[in-house]
Amino acid sequence: MTDAPIINRLALIGTGLIGGSIARAARASGAAKTIVATARSPETRKRIRELGFANQVTETNAEAVRDADLVIVSIPVGASGPVAKEIAPNLKPGAILSDVGSVKGSVVRDMSPFVPAGVHFIPAHPVAGTENSGPDAGFAELFVNRWCILTPVQGTEEPAVETLRAFWEKIGANVQVMTPEHHDLVLAITSHLPHLIAYTIVGTANELGEVTESEVLKFSAGGFRDFTRIAASDPTMWRDVFLHNKDAVLEMLGTFNEDLSKLTRAIRRGDGNALFDHFARTRAIRRGIVNIGQDSAVPDFGRQHAP
Amino acid sequence: MTDAPIINRLALIGTGLIGGSIARAARASGAAKTIVATARSPETRKRIRELGFANQVTETNAEAVRDADLVIVSIPVGASGPVAKEIAPNLKPGAILSDVGSVKGSVVRDMSPFVPAGVHFIPAHPVAGTENSGPDAGFAELFVNRWCILTPVQGTEEPAVETLRAFWEKIGANVQVMTPEHHDLVLAITSHLPHLIAYTIVGTANELGEVTESEVLKFSAGGFRDFTRIAASDPTMWRDVFLHNKDAVLEMLGTFNEDLSKLTRAIRRGDGNALFDHFARTRAIRRGIVNIGQDSAVPDFGRQHAP
Ligand SMILES: NC(=O)c1ccc[n+]([C@@H]2O[C@H](COP(=O)([O-])OP(=O)(O)OC[C@H]3O[C@@H](n4cnc5c(N)ncnc54)[C@H](OP(=O)(O)O)[C@@H]3O)[C@@H](O)[C@H]2O)c1
Ligand SMILES: NC(=O)c1ccc[n+]([C@@H]2O[C@H](COP(=O)([O-])OP(=O)(O)OC[C@H]3O[C@@H](n4cnc5c(N)ncnc54)[C@H](OP(=O)(O)O)[C@@H]3O)[C@@H](O)[C@H]2O)c1
Structure with missing residues (x-):
């Protein structure tokens, strides 16, 4: 260089x-x-x-x-x-x-x-x-x-x-x-939909009568906190993203909702095999991301564990 | 001590x-x-x-x-x-x-x-x-x-x-x-639902015709990779969690689906104010988690940025 x-x-x-x-x-x-x-x-x-x-x-x-x-x-x-x-x-x-x-x-x-x-x-x-x-x-x-x-x-x-x-x-x-069009589809699934889902679930947790906000915060290390990071992103930027990539986001949302319905049905019916198969498949994707250096394999993203 | x-x-x-x-x-x-x-x-x-x-x-x-x-x-x-x-x-x-x-x-x-x-x-x-x-x-x-x-x-x-x-x-x-019952409600929202959502979206991304798996992996730093970590958890453990905490998980899923429909409607209608208000509220929750020491405020969870 x-x-x-x-x-x-x-x-x-x-x-x-x-x-x-x-x-x-x-x-x-x-x-x-x-x-x-x-x-x-x-x-x-x-x-x-x-x-x-x-x-x-x-x-x-x-x-x-x-x-x-x-x-x-x-x-x-x-x-x-x-x-x-x-x-x-x-x-x-x-x-x-x-x-x-x-x-x-x-x-x-x-x-x-x-x-x-x-x-x-x-x-x-x-x-x-x-x-x-x-x-x-x-x-x-x-x-x-x-x-x-x-x-x-x-x-x-x-x-x-x-x-x-x-x-x-x-x-x-x-x-x-x-192309700009392909970009907008790729980002709809790799970034925009994940943000929308994270914004949703963090909002859901905040409005439950039975579970207090302080409990949600305390016990967030069970998975929830991973979502809060992206749900803390700038509201103006993200409002604009959803207003301007509406079609691709709505398309991905449609597919996501179908897949969520399938897993929900498996839970309702107690279909352990369907759940296991799905969970085993997604594990491989994580390995792919770590392998190509787009994430860290350090336990817990290298978060500090000492107080 | x-x-x-x-x-x-x-x-x-x-x-x-x-x-x-x-x-x-x-x-x-x-x-x-x-x-x-x-x-x-x-x-x-x-x-x-x-x-x-x-x-x-x-x-x-x-x-x-x-x-x-x-x-x-x-x-x-x-x-x-x-x-x-x-x-x-x-x-x-x-x-x-x-x-x-x-x-x-x-x-x-x-x-x-x-x-x-x-x-x-x-x-x-x-x-x-x-x-x-x-x-x-x-x-x-x-x-x-x-x-x-x-x-x-x-x-x-x-x-x-x-x-x-x-x-x-x-x-x-x-x-x-x-109590065991309260535990199962609290964990349904702070851990089980986040895992289910993460398992779903990672599966969705893996099955799209228009966007290749290699693109999903490459551009995962836009948000997606935060979900893949929890979607890489042990399939047997998580199958058992969903089979055994079915009722609380289905209840939380119901509320989540309502909230997702509301945000989806705001996107479809181009209602920027509704989006902005929701996104601004969730930001505060993240601050709460960092403040009580249940997560790190280091950019990007302290992930390594140098190659
Ligand atoms: N954050 C991410 O993770 C990320 C990643 C990739 C791409 N992007 C994109 O990068 C762009 C900027 O994001 P950012 O994260 O850098 O945002 P940011 O930290 O909030 O900074 C936004 C900048 O834009 C200016 N600005 C805001 N509204 C404006 C307006 N109406 N007219 C003119 N200037 C305005 C702000 O000026 P003042 O400070 O004076 O208000 C500030 O300098 C966005 O388009 C976003 O989609 C963001
Ligand atoms: N992972 C988490 O993030 C986490 C957090 C909190 C609580 N938990 C809970 O902790 C428990 C263990 O999880 P883990 O993450 O430690 O799992 P793990 O690393 O997969 O270890 C599971 C252990 O259970 C044994 N085992 C598996 N199936 C068994 C069976 N049918 N009968 C008897 N032993 C069996 C395994 O023995 P072999 O090695 O010989 O197969 C292994 O020693 C689960 O109940 C989980 O819900 C997990």
Whole structure:
């Protein structure tokens, strides 16, 4: 790997968990020479200055993108359209415009109309995150050994895609290219449906008359706590994900409900063989994930056990 | 805390994850003076000898309990009744008989009939575990800062309960007493339903035509992998849990399904406010769990991010 920066001037619009991690990672790896950042609120802009992970902090989005070679928009997907409109006039010809949104079809639909000729629009989604948000939550290693999906629209020039790929690889990610539609199906099952289920069950536990909230918290180590982590993710981000990937999520939900009915029936009928067979099959999937390095096999995710 | 052992002679029937962890913890903490262990298969008995976490390994369950002051049965709950029958004639008067099963009502029903007069039967359930099983999976710190629930039946003598409490506290656990029925409701929501949901969604992901298994594995860091951990738990243990805590699980499933329908309707109608409100509420529950030390706030459960 050469040490020359991949990007001369990087502009980051939105510097929460993802934008803030890109800034830190780009600096730590030398992937960008100059980093310009901005955020919606004066408080976050002040905080970026204090944290010092950008070379320059601008007051507006339009200002931030001026002369930038790569612009990455890292905000809730529902806000993509208006931001694209706002920055479009200032985008430099030849620049790459990208994002990190968890839905891709709607981002393509909402941003494309504003992209000027000569600007390479390449939507992206790094499949990495934590339940925390805001500029303090980011860290340089977030993308290491995680996948970043690029979803270029038809007719995108290959060298621009290669530059964006090189940028993500430089900050530690593996890169895969697919269509926006396929992305939205894959993420519906690997991320959106799991979040919806986790949000549901955590809500259910909170409203039971017979079992108190304090009991739910105390005895959460029996499995429940694994769900609470993802049900603690940012409500605005997730509202936008479900509003914008509605069709794929509803499709996956349909299949999930059928499968849950089958297992429920097996429990009701006392069909131990059906339960055993299903449980034995799912075990193998976990092994696959640990084997390809997308999770840790340390007992209990390496949680601390000493008090 | 005094250094005298709480238990003179401890007998362990079943030495998988839980029994093997009790043995290691009892030895490390000095909670028991002598540890006798056995398991169903010759292979596991051989392995206990190699691992050396017991002072004595017996060939039969009946032999293991002779002269024991505390007997802990750590096997799938469906096997409790036959084992109780087998050991009953050899239990010493004044001994405490306990277990670790994840369901308590059925264990009381299945074991009680065999308990001889003069033996204190006190069912228990340590709310701690990992997805691994077998004698090699155990470790001494498993119970540290976790809860162990005791469900003594009516008329149990208080000093025996206090001795069992002291034993669990000595190996690191916090102890709470409740009825078997209440235990089964609390665990239905904090552990059994989460496992059922996780088993379901991991199965769903595995059967989709449009998204390949390799894509599910690759992009699992978006949320899915958090479910696979608990869906990798032992199939025999979980078959028994669902067969034996059927009523409470079906009740919780009913409430869960209603809540999932509500969120599904909000997605279908594009009701962003309803989604946002629900997601904001569940976030607070996660904070509660981290605050009382039942989970780690380290990003991503402290998973390793470097390759
Ligand atoms: N969190 C994850 O796990 C994850 C993973 C992969 C991709 N993503 C995607 O990454 C994007 C950002 O998520 P995040 O986790 O970084 O969120 P975050 O930590 O909450 O940060 C959001 C950023 O967006 C800005 N913002 C919020 N609403 C805005 C609006 N209406 N217009 C302009 N800017 C706005 C915020 O500015 P202020 O701070 O000034 O409010 C903040 O800088 C989302 O599209 C999400 O789908 C998230
Ligand atoms: N895993 C958890 O997270 C967890 C947490 C709390 C409580 N529990 C409860 O703890 C108990 C044991 O679970 P575990 O995780 O320790 O399981 P495990 O690692 O699979 O070990 C099971 C043990 O039970 C023995 N066994 C299996 N079937 C038997 C039968 N029909 N008759 C007699 N012995 C039999 C096995 O002997 P062989 O090795 O010779 O086959 C082995 O020693 C279960 O009741 C479970 O509900 C589990």
